Amino acid sequence: MNRYEKRFAELKKNGKKALMPFVVLGDPDYETSSEILKEMMKHADALELGFAFSDPIADGKTIQAADVRALDSGINPDKCFELIKEIRKIDNDIPIGLLVYYNLIYANGIDNFYKKAKDAGVDGILAADAPIEEAGPLLKSAKKFGINQIFLVTPTITPERLKTILASASGFVYLVALLGVTGARKELGAETVSLIKKVRPETKLPICVGFGISEPEHVKKVCDAGADCAIVGSAVEKIIEKNLGNKEKMLSEVSDYLSKMKNATE
Amino acid sequence: MKNLGKFGEFGGVFVPETLMPALEELEAAFEKYKKDEKFNKELDSLLTEYAGRPTALTFAENLSRKFGCKIYLKREDLAHTGAHKINNALGQALLAKYMGKKRIIAETGAGQHGTAVATAGARLGLDAEIYMGTIDIERQKPNVFRMKLQGAKVNPVVTGSKTLKDAINECLRDWTGSVRETYYLLGSVLGPHEYPTMVAYFQSVIGKEAREQIMKKEGSLPKAVIACVGGGSNAIGIFKGFLDDKGVELIGVEAGGLGIESGKHAARFADPKIGKKGVLHGNLTYVLQDKFGQIYNTHSVSAGLDYSAVGPEHSMLRELGRAKYTYATDKEALDAFKLLSEEEGIIPALESAHAVAYAIKYAKECKKDDVIVVNLSGRGDKDIFHVAKEIGAEI
Numbered sequence: 001m002n003r004y005e006k007r008f009a010e011l012k013k014n015g016k017k018a019l020m021p022f023v024v025l026g027d028p029d030y031e032t033s034s035e036i037l038k039e040m041m042k043h044a045d046a047l048e049l050g051f052a053f054s055d056p057i058a059d060g061k062t063i064q065a066a067d068v069r070a071l072d073s074g075i076n077p078d079k080c081f082e083l084i085k086e087i088r089k090i091d092n093d094i095p096i097g098l099l100v101y102y103n104l105i106y107a108n109g110i111d112n113f114y115k116k117a118k119d120a121g122v123d124g125i126l127a128a129d130a131p132i133e134e135a136g137p138l139l140k141s142a143k144k145f146g147i148n149q150i151f152l153v154t155p156t157i158t159p160e161r162l163k164t165i166l167a168s169a170s171g172f173v174y175l176v177a178l179l180g181v182t183g184a185r186k187e188l189g190a191e192t193v194s195l196i197k198k199v200r201p202e203t204k205l206p207i208c209v210g211f212g213i214s215e216p217e218h219v220k221k222v223c224d225a226g227a228d229c230a231i232v233g234s235a236v237e238k239i240i241e242k243n244l245g246n247k248e249k250m251l252s253e254v255s256d257y258l259s260k261m262k263n264a265t266e
Numbered sequence: 267m268k269n270l271g272k273f274g275e276f277g278g279v280f281v282p283e284t285l286m287p288a289l290e291e292l293e294a295a296f297e298k299y300k301k302d303e304k305f306n307k308e309l310d311s312l313l314t315e316y317a318g319r320p321t322a323l324t325f326a327e328n329l330s331r332k333f334g335c336k337i338y339l340k341r342e343d344l345a346h347t348g349a350h351k352i353n354n355a356l357g358q359a360l361l362a363k364y365m366g367k368k369r370i371i372a373e374t375g376a377g378q379h380g381t382a383v384a385t386a387g388a389r390l391g392l393d394a395e396i397y398m399g400t401i402d403i404e405r406q407k408p409n410v411f412r413m414k415l416q417g418a419k420v421n422p423v424v425t426g427s428k429t430l431k432d433a434i435n436e437c438l439r440d441w442t443g444s445v446r447e448t449y450y451l452l453g454s455v456l457g458p459h460e461y462p463t464m465v466a467y468f469q470s471v472i473g474k475e476a477r478e479q480i481m482k483k484e485g486s487l488p489k490a491v492i493a494c495v496g497g498g499s500n501a502i503g504i505f506k507g508f509l510d511d512k513g514v515e516l517i518g519v520e521a522g523g524l525g526i527e528s529g530k531h532a533a534r535f536a537d538p539k540i541g542k543k544g545v546l547h548g549n550l551t552y553v554l555q556d557k558f559g560q561i562y563n564t565h566s567v568s569a570g571l572d573y574s575a576v577g578p579e580h581s582m583l584r585e586l587g588r589a590k591y592t593y594a595t596d597k598e599a600l601d602a603f604k605l606l607s608e609e610e611g612i613i614p615a616l617e618s619a620h621a622v623a624y625a626i627k628y629a630k631e632c633k634k635d636d637v638i639v640v641n642l643s644g645r646g647d648k649d650i651f652h653v654a655k656e657i658g659a660e661i
Contacts, residue, residue, distance in 0.1 A: 054426065054560040055546060057438040058282040064425060076558045102280050103545045107559025129280045129545070133270055152283040156445060161286065176284065180443030 003095040003123045004148060004171045007045060008206040008228060017223040017265040018045035020208055021258055022099065022233030024066040025049050025083050026075025028244055033070075036240065037087050039251050043258035046095040047087075048126075048210075048231055051080050053101040058128040060183030062234040065241060077104055077113070081120040088121030097124035097150060097171065105138070114141040124171040126150035132165050139168055148172075153199055155179050155191040162202060172206040175199060175227065177213060184214035184234040188221055196225040216264035223265055232261055267293060271459025271549075274585060276578035279458040280545045281438070288445045293460045295365050300467065305364060312356045316389065317346040319353075319471065323479035323639070328609040335632035337625060338488070339612070339642045340476045340504060347382050347412075349615060349644030350472060350500045351453060355382035357468035359390050362449035369393045369444070372451045373437045375402055375430035375496065376570030376617060377409025378644050379453030384418035392449075394418040397436040399428040402569045405652045427563040430496075430573045434547050454497025455577035458548030462578055466502045473507020476639055484637055490515040490628060493641035494620040495591065496532070496571035498580045500643035505589060515590070518580060519624040521566035522593035532564035534576045535584060535591040543581075551578040567596035567656060568616035568649075594623035600656060602626060603646060615644035616653070 001009070011018055021040045026033050040047065052070035056063060077100075084096060098117060105113045105127060117125060125147055127138055132151060142149040148171025153162060155178065166173070175196060178189030189212055199207060209222040210231030219230040239257060243250035267290050271277045279289060299305040313319040321344045326337040342350035355372075362370055370392045374380030380396040387394030396413055400422050403410050413420050426432035434457070441450045455462045455469075473491075480488055491508050493501035495518035508514040523531030534541040534552040544553035546561055553575040554562040566572040583589035594602070599616055602623035607613045614622055618641070625640045632638065646653070654661050 055431065055435055057435050057547075058442070060439070071560065076560075078558075103553070103555070103559040103561070105559075106545055106550075107542075107555065107557065129282055129548075131279065131281065131283050131286045133267055133286075134278055134280055154282075154284040156284055156287045158287055158290075161283075165283075179284065179445065181439045 002148060002171070003093060004046070004206065007093070007095050011045065018229035019043060019258065019262045019265050020046040020048050020229050020231045021236055022048040022050060022210070022231055023236055024052050024063060024070050025080040026052060026070035026073055027066040027237070027240060028069045029073040030075065030079060030083065032247060034083060034086060035251055036254055038090065039255045040258060041087065041091055041094060042255060043262040044094065045229070046097065048097045048099055048233070049084065051077055051098060051100040051104055053104060056101060058181055060181040060234065062184065062237045062241065063182050066237045077108060081116050084120040084122060095123045096121060097126060098122055099126050099128060102127045102130045110137050111141050111144065114145040114147055118145040118147055122147060124148040124150045126152070126174060132168060135168065150174055152176050155189070155195055162199065166203050169205060172208045172229070173199060173203055175207050175209045177209050177211045177222070182211055182234055184238060185212035188212065188218045192222060193225040196222060196227050200226040216260055219261055219264035230261070230265065269459070271463055273462070273579045273582035276551050276581040277459060277462055277549050279548060280550070281458045281548050282442060284442050285445060289458055289460065295361060296460050296464050299361055299364050305360065309357055309360055312360065313353065313471065317352050317356060318344060320475040321345050323476060323483065326610050332609065333626060333629035334634055335629050335636045335638060337629060338480060338637065338639045340472060340639060342472060342500065342641065342643045343612065343614065343618070343645035347378070347385050348647065349378040349382065350469060350503060351379040351382035352385065353471055353503070354453065354465050354468040354499060355379065355386040355451065358451045358464070359383070359386035359392060362392060362451065363390050365449065367447065367449035369395065369448045370451045371395045371397065371437055371440050371448055372453060373430065373433035374398050374453065375433065375572060376568065376615065377402065377406040377413070377648060378570060378615070380418070381409050381412045383451050384413040384416040387418060388416045395421060397421045397423050397433040397440070399423045399430065399433050401428040402430065406569055406648055407651060409648045429569065431561065438547070454499040455502045455579055456497045456547055456549060456575060462549065465499050466506060466579060469499050469503025470506035472500065472503035472641065473505060476504055477507040480637065480639060487511050487514050488637040488639045489632065490517055491639045492517045492519065492621050492625045492628065494519045494571060494617050494643060495576060495580060496521070496573050496617060498577035500641050502577060502579055504641040505583070509588065516583070516588065517624065517628070518589055518591045519620045520591060520593040521568060521571035521620060522595040523565040525595055526593070530565035531593070532566045532572050532574070533593040536593045546575040549578045551575050551581045567599060568620065570615070570617040571620060592624055594620040598623040600653065603653060612642070613646035614642055615646045616649045618643045
């Protein structure tokens with residue numbers, strides 16, 4: 001059993017749903033990022049971690065700004081893997097996924113990237129700009145190194161595409177809650193609930209819902225609709241952005257916010 | 267998706283999942299309408315009656331005398347809106363209309379593509395929105411005003427490089443949120459499949475005309491065809507006419523900026539230290555990047571060549587040895603800009619001036635009867651304020 005299977009099976013047994021916070025590694029700098037991760041882990045059932053990229057086309061302004069801060073502080077994929085090793089030492093059970101753009105994988109050498117990820121204790125990799133058509137080499141390396149290849153399922157998906165994607169997906173299904181790029185929204189996407197209901201009967205994999213989720217009420221709604229997990233990213237990054245000058249406040253606000261969001265999954 | 271738009275190992279369809287159904291729809295629509303009689307008739311009529319095609323192939327008499335060979339200029343500067351970009355903009359805008367889309371979005375660097383899209387939008391009754399980096403807005407002011415005059419909305423892009431690369435990023439982000447009703451009218455032979463294939467198709471009219479014209483004038487094929495390469499759509503457009511003529515040298519000219527050693531350039535092929543295979547904006551190609559895969563910002567005096575990657579078909583043509591690629595620096599391009607203006611009474615776009623700059627070098631090695639065709643991809647009216655500033659002249 002891989003860590004995703006174990007974690008989601010435990011939660012299911014106890015009748016609980018999961019919270020998977022996302023953060024860009026190295027934002028605003030390596031040391032602070034490490035402390036933020038430790039706060040996050042107090043409330044997280046799984047982690048989704050972003051590798052900063054110069055041209056993040058799937059991301060809205062908040063995560064773009066986080067990428068810029070992380071890159072300006074000197075982050076790179078090798079340092080990201082170091083950071084993951086650090087937190088893996090603290091918790092050997094929490095599933096850790098990466099959200100990364102294809103060129104960072106490609107520039108490293110695909111096999112080499114997956115090997116580094118495995119060595120660091122990563123469980124899943126989602127390449128934001130590699131649809132199933134281009135995922136062949138990734139799936140090969142994922143299999144070789146025992147990593148789950150995660151795929152996006154979006155409101156524009158056709159029944160044929162959904163079928164093809166689910167045939168290759170493992171770990172969990174990342175269900176994109178809205179039409180658009182990442183970013184906290186006031187309202188849950190109009191099509192979120194219907195998409196969850198469409199995907200639910202098609203797969204046994206956990207369904208994790210992200211993009212635009214920022215309020216406890218959003219978490220409740222997606223869980224009630226049949227999802228297994230809520231992913232929250234831009235809302236966390238906003239707290240970091242707002243408190244750049246005050247680390248103590250940043251850490252306590254991240255912790256308070258995630259505690260509130262976690263409660264909404266219960 | 268029927269095919270992944272591969273050019274050898276290059277090309278492909280590297281985009282977030284949200285866009286995939288739209289790209290499948292685009293592939294199907296393009297494959298359908300490029301064979302559709304009504305569509306082709308309407309496009310032909312737009313190109314001839316509206317855009318002024320065919321464009322002339324002008325013998326550059328004074329330059330030829332000066333450099334001792336026969337230099338011809340394919341006059342895309344004479345097409346409506348002043349550059350080759352109109353060929354693709356009309357083709358795709360018409361396709362968008364046939365697909366029932368009401369809103370078109372586009373990126374622009376030099377503003378030539380943005381202007382062409384604004385023009386096509388006005389003519390075909392589509393709402394046009396253009397993304398343009400703030401650095402480019404500053405250096406291509408006349409084109410910004412032209413777009414607005416034609417009713418297009420210009421969205422300034424303040425992220426990253428503030429030039430073409432980030433304008434494309436913003437288009438992709440807009441499209442991700444608006445994909446059901448919006449058509450993304452990409453301006454060069456880049457992006458995810460179907461764009462590199464489709465844009466090359468709409469631009470191939472340049473090469474088709476040029477080949478017929480030179481055969482008529484000279485009775486033989488040229489020794490070389492020379493074009494500037496940013497994304498590379500004007501170059502692919504003219505190369506297409508001569509691809510099967512193995513004896514014709516095809517030469518692409520990248521932006522050498524302040525020189526290759528300076529690192530401040532947009533020469534993806536000329537600097538193997540940072541120009542490596544990678545994925546940007548939906549395709550695998552040569553990209554200027556660091557060892558971790560972060561994309562470098564570029565420098566060129568010309569906004570239209572100031573881009574970190576190059577169309578995937580160029581990467582393939584280079585690997586096959588069918589085309590070769592070189593560069594001209596900012597200074598060489600500015601000198602060529604002045605030279606062509608003085609000698610022939612043609613003010614070239616700064617982009618096209620790069621092709622002219624290399625053509626002059628190439629001509630010096632030629633014999634008297636050797637024929638060179640240079641693709642003069644656009645006119646330089648848009649550049650006069652910027653050039654005046656660069657050379658310290660007052661207007």
